[in-house]
Amino acid sequence: MPEPNLLVIGNGGAAIHALQAARASGHSGPLHLVSDMQGRAFNPMLSPYYLAGKILFDDCFPFGEGFYKKFDITCHLGSPVETLDSANKEVILKGGEKLPYDRCLVATGASPLLPPVPGLRTSNHLFTLRTAEDTILLHDALSETQSALILGASLVGVKVAEILVQRGIKVTIVDIAGQVLPHAAHPECAGILEAHFATKGVELHLSSNLERVEDHGSEAVFHFQGNKTIKADLCLVSTGVRPNLDFLNGSGVEIDQGIIVNHRMRTSVEGLYAAGDVSQGRNLLTGKEEVIGLWGNACYQGRTAGLNMAGQKTSYPGAVPDHISTLFGLTLVHLGNPMHQGNDVTILSNRDLSEGPYRLMAFDKGVLVGANLINGFESAGRLRKAMIRKLNWEEHFGPLTRVPSDQEIAQFLADVPDSLSIPSPPF
Amino acid sequence: MNSGLNFEGPDSKLPGEETGIEIRHTICSICSPRSHCGIDAYVKDGVVIKVEGTKENPNNAGTLCSKGAASRQYIYHEDRIRTPLIRKGDKGSGQFEPISWDEALDTITTRLLKIKDETGPEGVVFYAGYSKWMRPFLKRLAHSFGSPNYCTESSVCSAAAGLAAGLNYGTMGGPETGKSKCLLVWSSNPFYSNTSAVRKLLDARERGLKIIEVGPLITPLTAHTDFHLRIRPGTSGALALGMAHVIIEEGLYDHDFVENWTLGFEEYRDYVRKYTPSITEGITGVSGDLITKAARLYATTKPAALMTGPNATVHHTNGIQNHRALTALIGLTGNFDREGGNHVVPPAYLYVPNGVTTRQGPFMQSRPWEEMPPRVGQDQYPVWCKMVSEGQAIHLPFQIRSKKPYPIRALLAFGMNYRMWPGSDFMKDSLNMLDFFVDVDLFMTDTARLADLVLPACTSFERSEIKFYTQKYVIWTRPVIPPLEESRPDTDIIFDLGTKLAPDDDLMQKGYEASVDWILEPAHLKVEALKEYPAGYRLKDVALPPYQKYEKNGFSTPSGKMEFTSGVLKEAGFDPLPKYEEPRLSPFSTPDVAKDYPLILTTGARLPMFIHSRTFRLSWTRGLRPDPMVDINPKDADDRGIKQGDSVTLSTKRGAIQVKANLTEIIAPGVVNMYHAYSEADVNLLIEPDYVDPISCYPGFKALLCEVKKTQSA
Amino acid sequence: MQIGFSFNVSRCSGCMACVVACQDENDLHGDGLNFRHVTRLEKGQFPAVSMSFLSLACQHCGDAPCMMVCPTGAIYKRDKDGIVDVHQEICVGCHSCALACPFGAPRYLENGKMSKCHFCVARVEDGREPACVRVCPTKALGFGSMDSLSRQKAEKASMFLLEPLMKVSGP
Numbered sequence A: 001m002p003e004p005n006l007l008v009i010g011n012g013g014a015a016i017h018a019l020q021a022a023r024a025s026g027h028s029g030p031l032h033l034v035s036d037m038q039g040r041a042f043n044p045m046l047s048p049y050y051l052a053g054k055i056l057f058d059d060c061f062p063f064g065e066g067f068y069k070k071f072d073i074t075c076h077l078g079s080p081v082e083t084l085d086s087a088n089k090e091v092i093l094k095g096g097e098k099l100p101y102d103r104c105l106v107a108t109g110a111s112p113l114l115p116p117v118p119g120l121r122t123s124n125h126l127f128t129l130r131t132a133e134d135t136i137l138l139h140d141a142l143s144e145t146q147s148a149l150i151l152g153a154s155l156v157g158v159k160v161a162e163i164l165v166q167r168g169i170k171v172t173i174v175d176i177a178g179q180v181l182p183h184a185a186h187p188e189c190a191g192i193l194e195a196h197f198a199t200k201g202v203e204l205h206l207s208s209n210l211e212r213v214e215d216h217g218s219e220a221v222f223h224f225q226g227n228k229t230i231k232a233d234l235c236l237v238s239t240g241v242r243p244n245l246d247f248l249n250g251s252g253v254e255i256d257q258g259i260i261v262n263h264r265m266r267t268s269v270e271g272l273y274a275a276g277d278v279s280q281g282r283n284l285l286t287g288k289e290e291v292i293g294l295w296g297n298a299c300y301q302g303r304t305a306g307l308n309m310a311g312q313k314t315s316y317p318g319a320v321p322d323h324i325s326t327l328f329g330l331t332l333v334h335l336g337n338p339m340h341q342g343n344d345v346t347i348l349s350n351r352d353l354s355e356g357p358y359r360l361m362a363f364d365k366g367v368l369v370g371a372n373l374i375n376g377f378e379s380a381g382r383l384r385k386a387m388i389r390k391l392n393w394e395e396h397f398g399p400l401t402r403v404p405s406d407q408e409i410a411q412f413l414a415d416v417p418d419s420l421s422i423p424s425p426p427f
Numbered sequence B: 001m002n003s004g005l006n007f008e009g010p011d012s013k014l015p016g017e018e019t020g021i022e023i024r025h026t027i028c029s030i031c032s033p034r035s036h037c038g039i040d041a042y043v044k045d046g047v048v049i050k051v052e053g054t055k056e057n058p059n060n061a062g063t064l065c066s067k068g069a070a071s072r073q074y075i076y077h078e079d080r081i082r083t084p085l086i087r088k089g090d091k092g093s094g095q096f097e098p099i100s101w102d103e104a105l106d107t108i109t110t111r112l113l114k115i116k117d118e119t120g121p122e123g124v125v126f127y128a129g130y131s132k133w134m135r136p137f138l139k140r141l142a143h144s145f146g147s148p149n150y151c152t153e154s155s156v157c158s159a160a161a162g163l164a165a166g167l168n169y170g171t172m173g174g175p176e177t178g179k180s181k182c183l184l185v186w187s188s189n190p191f192y193s194n195t196s197a198v199r200k201l202l203d204a205r206e207r208g209l210k211i212i213e214v215g216p217l218i219t220p221l222t223a224h225t226d227f228h229l230r231i232r233p234g235t236s237g238a239l240a241l242g243m244a245h246v247i248i249e250e251g252l253y254d255h256d257f258v259e260n261w262t263l264g265f266e267e268y269r270d271y272v273r274k275y276t277p278s279i280t281e282g283i284t285g286v287s288g289d290l291i292t293k294a295a296r297l298y299a300t301t302k303p304a305a306l307m308t309g310p311n312a313t314v315h316h317t318n319g320i321q322n323h324r325a326l327t328a329l330i331g332l333t334g335n336f337d338r339e340g341g342n343h344v345v346p347p348a349y350l351y352v353p354n355g356v357t358t359r360q361g362p363f364m365q366s367r368p369w370e371e372m373p374p375r376v377g378q379d380q381y382p383v384w385c386k387m388v389s390e391g392q393a394i395h396l397p398f399q400i401r402s403k404k405p406y407p408i409r410a411l412l413a414f415g416m417n418y419r420m421w422p423g424s425d426f427m428k429d430s431l432n433m434l435d436f437f438v439d440v441d442l443f444m445t446d447t448a449r450l451a452d453l454v455l456p457a458c459t460s461f462e463r464s465e466i467k468f469y470t471q472k473y474v475i476w477t478r479p480v481i482p483p484l485e486e487s488r489p490d491t492d493i494i495f496d497l498g499t500k501l502a503p504d505d506d507l508m509q510k511g512y513e514a515s516v517d518w519i520l521e522p523a524h525l526k527v528e529a530l531k532e533y534p535a536g537y538r539l540k541d542v543a544l545p546p547y548q549k550y551e552k553n554g555f556s557t558p559s560g561k562m563e564f565t566s567g568v569l570k571e572a573g574f575d576p577l578p579k580y581e582e583p584r585l586s587p588f589s590t591p592d593v594a595k596d597y598p599l600i601l602t603t604g605a606r607l608p609m610f611i612h613s614r615t616f617r618l619s620w621t622r623g624l625r626p627d628p629m630v631d632i633n634p635k636d637a638d639d640r641g642i643k644q645g646d647s648v649t650l651s652t653k654r655g656a657i658q659v660k661a662n663l664t665e666i667i668a669p670g671v672v673n674m675y676h677a678y679s680e681a682d683v684n685l686l687i688e689p690d691y692v693d694p695i696s697c698y699p700g701f702k703a704l705l706c707e708v709k710k711t712q713s714a
Numbered sequence C: 001m002q003i004g005f006s007f008n009v010s011r012c013s014g015c016m017a018c019v020v021a022c023q024d025e026n027d028l029h030g031d032g033l034n035f036r037h038v039t040r041l042e043k044g045q046f047p048a049v050s051m052s053f054l055s056l057a058c059q060h061c062g063d064a065p066c067m068m069v070c071p072t073g074a075i076y077k078r079d080k081d082g083i084v085d086v087h088q089e090i091c092v093g094c095h096s097c098a099l100a101c102p103f104g105a106p107r108y109l110e111n112g113k114m115s116k117c118h119f120c121v122a123r124v125e126d127g128r129e130p131a132c133v134r135v136c137p138t139k140a141l142g143f144g145s146m147d148s149l150s151r152q153k154a155e156k157a158s159m160f161l162l163e164p165l166m167k168v169s170g171p
């Protein structure tokens, strides 16, 4: 039997890992890649480093020029998939070109979500940050910018705010929520960060509901509920993302927030797989399926899809929401759900930063369900492991009354059977 | 030290012509001469850029401990003294000015000769701390100068154990572990004090060696033992008597040896009769059943050897008798000077026994004791002075203050640390009462700061020395780098001073290498020839002495036998039997003190990354245990509301220090353990200067009373 | 081929020479900056207590999570021996690997870049042992190809089978 014809839509982390894994596992049949963009695979999470002047624009494309050749991949670049005909197993590109497949991976990622605020979408001062093009546009605009409004105190928003402040731009961060990083930081942790951001000259407007945007020549005026107005030359919207799946209308594939996949990254439609920000995955903490918008998750899912499409039987169990980034000089870790609530929840933290790094840990019935760390991140990976394995801390430490030290965390994990086993290759 | 990190990538430290990196051989001399591991120094452009153990060296076979591995920070530390310094401000002010070597040495000779003239040479004390390599030469200088007062850090180190065993047997032998079937390890943690030796110990264990461990702490050895007898600190003597009780009652002792070769067995037997397992359990905290089992195992597994730490058993106010009681078990079970037991091998050079004979002893004793005035401590510690060839340094501050029987006016010290003295402030103040204090050291230490003149010494990497190993191996080292700035080897300083202080001493005039040649003569070794072997030389035709030498020569005790009842002690007015007494401060001897200070404090147990204060200042070793911490059992901590890492106050009747709490089960409830010598938390401040053993003057570092409380933050 | 460390827990005494030898080899002078760390484990309560130690550095995972999450491709695995190494010049210091590594291996230099145990790759290629293995006084640490290590383990297993991993000392 001839090797199946594999086709991958998208040219991001999920796509690349799928192609690479399919080839590496022995697939010798055709490998097709389709992308709306020209050029090599872009990594959105590197654009802040480019904007900050730490890397070259070229460095945002981490998979070298030779990648496609090395893995013998046929690229169809520059035109988006407009329709996926699952019945006939073919994709139809914008120009009308049809590409058949035996197995197809949807790895089209996500795009910034724009809140339905009158005047926002049409404003000339609006910027988002996701694609290579977005990055260039924002980069080029910065030299002219004196004041900026960041809509959405998300990780992307705060990261960009830091870059702008470093460039001498006056920055205002606005969020509808009452705190920064509402999805990543416990209110107590957010409080510490807010105080820190303020010392860096950032103006914070929390619990602020944007009602309308008006362009006035070189600047835009932002009107908020309660008659508050803010003016800025530039507005970055960082209020979240939505999966790129419009072209799947009529394909019959089951979709929730993103495409629903099983542990082998198969969708509800025969021969169709999905991975990365366009799909869902299992939140190992809650057991629920949801979009996990992380680079690492996209790569793992992509690899799993690629292997299964090539005939290997491997599975990906899912991930816990996690994030680490350095914001205004503080390294913040977010793990699981630090805001977790319930009757059996214990939240421990060492508020006193003079005693060392900040650490907040939330336990449900003795199991770690969420954490925030500021600066002391040596234990972050171990905590993540403990969380995924649902280890019971109470059984080891007794009643949880204080945040364990790095040393104690290391001791705890070293004591758990098999917790030292080394991750072994998937095939 | 902050990161001067220059990450050159992984291929930066390979020796070879392309890299310009050369391997040169030397030895580490950070810890005790028992170890002094061979080191391969990677040298580039005259700078050591990496170290590792010398593979050819049979002692460490390529390995090192954490201290030796940190050698580079030791050699190049910013606290290294770079030039001779003379005090400018008040005594103890720490203000110095550089002077030239000529000026410095002139000042010293002039001052010391003047004191000799005015009040006699005995007013000058010559002191050797660490490292020990300069000792033979310093002692010779002292005596050739005319002073009996050569004192060393051995006044708290291993000399008392030798003294105690010497009272029983004349001379003592170490355990012949490789040939032994059962090893009784008594208050020793070779894993941290003699790291290079434990590989063989573990190998022997894997081959079936039985191991019994005695000591208050869980150590890395504990996991490898058949029994661990976790005694209350200070009760070794009682435990040994309890074991003797079982061995005698059950007839497990060596009847033949006891009958023919011992003195005082009946008295001893009568005395141990009362140390039944249950009585002993009451004293030591070790279950009677375990005592019985351990005694049987040790007495019936032949051959069996006893390994003791250099000093944990004698750092007690009852130390000498404790150590006598436990070493008596060797003779009782017939393991003295037997194959696989405790084999008597006299040291070749600097405490290392390997069958080689040298003239170290005669070299050091350039003038007989009879021709010199009494030593420091001789009036109060006559047994010490009879058994140990030096003054008792712990008594030094008392004589500085009392000026009895004669005044001490000057001190020429090499590597001294006043924090070694119990009541270290008492010693510090005493040093400030001297007319003239010279300190030679590598680093500007708390002690050097008190001196009138400070001289910069250099490390083993920067000098030449002779070093013997028990594995019949010897090395004459060559400097792998030149001495840092103006620093010099201790021996250069000693021999330079000798030209004027000991003009009549021929060897002092001939110099260092000639002196070493003189010492080595009986071994048929010469410095010049050894230079051909930079990594060391495997000695040929060296045989260890035979076993059971006593059958021919008897024992070098007053009776010529092994003495259960010591003739020397009897003559000096002490109890001749190895009698057990409670530590001077204990819940039983001083219940009134224990009311306020209910915890037993034991101090100075080894940590793997430190050897006394020597590696505190290196960020590599200090980073492994940054804070001074008191080890406390979680139960005791809980009773006091103390949690891991809390700031706590550790106090005795004498004083208090601030440390962090380390909750650990390695320490039993009721006992706390504190490492010594921290400048910021010096536990010796909590011990009275006269809290000493009456026979040896050894401080009772390992058992006293204290309390630990959570420090209320301001 | 996959190269790896072997560690005999019953021989480790927690002396931490491996930590320092690695700092010396890699010029890690900064306080607390170390590629290898030793964890002390205690079990039980007085009087039945056991103590053991665990020396860990990067495990050079067969399937390295740090490499999977690295956004730049700075972390890579050598085909030849499976060593996981970092291209310093490509690393942007995003710290993603700190969160991914289950062993806490990645460290960050003053320039923000990730650095970690590289198995003394140049030494190993030159026929030497990694610095930590060389220094280990009890020979608790070893190294070799995973195949040979598991073979050794199987050979030794017959001897150690009955000996529990951590012994509890008696009352």
Ligand SMILES: Cc1cc2nc3c(=O)[nH]c(=O)nc-3n(C[C@H](O)[C@H](O)[C@H](O)COP(=O)(O)OP(=O)(O)OC[C@H]3O[C@@H](n4cnc5c(N)ncnc54)[C@H](O)[C@@H]3O)c2cc1C
Pocket (backbone or CB within 6 Å): A009, A010, A011, A012, A013, A014, A015, A034, A035, A036, A037, A041, A042, A043, A044, A045, A046, A047, A048, A079, A080, A081, A082, A107, A108, A109, A110, A129, A130, A156, A244, A247, A275, A276, A277, A278, A292, A293, A294, A295, A296, A297, A298, A324, A325
């Ligand atoms: C500023 C920023 C910072 C971030 N920081 C982090 C971080 O610190 N840590 C982290 O884990 N994650 C971070 N992320 C998220 C991370 O970048 C994404 O989770 C990851 O890139 C998702 O990969 P993907 O392959 O699923 O999607 P994408 O990288 O979005 O790739 C989708 C691909 O599909 C193509 N495509 C889309 N539609 C079509 C179509 N119709 N036809 C053909 N091709 C199409 C796109 O051009 C693109 O090539 C960040 C994201 C941003 C924007």
Ligand code: SF4
Pocket (backbone or CB within 6 Å): C057, C058, C059, C060, C061, C064, C065, C066, C067, C084, C100, C101, C102, C103, C104, C105, C106, C116
């Ligand atoms: S850094 Fe951590 S995850 Fe990466 S290879 Fe090493 S041990 Fe594995």
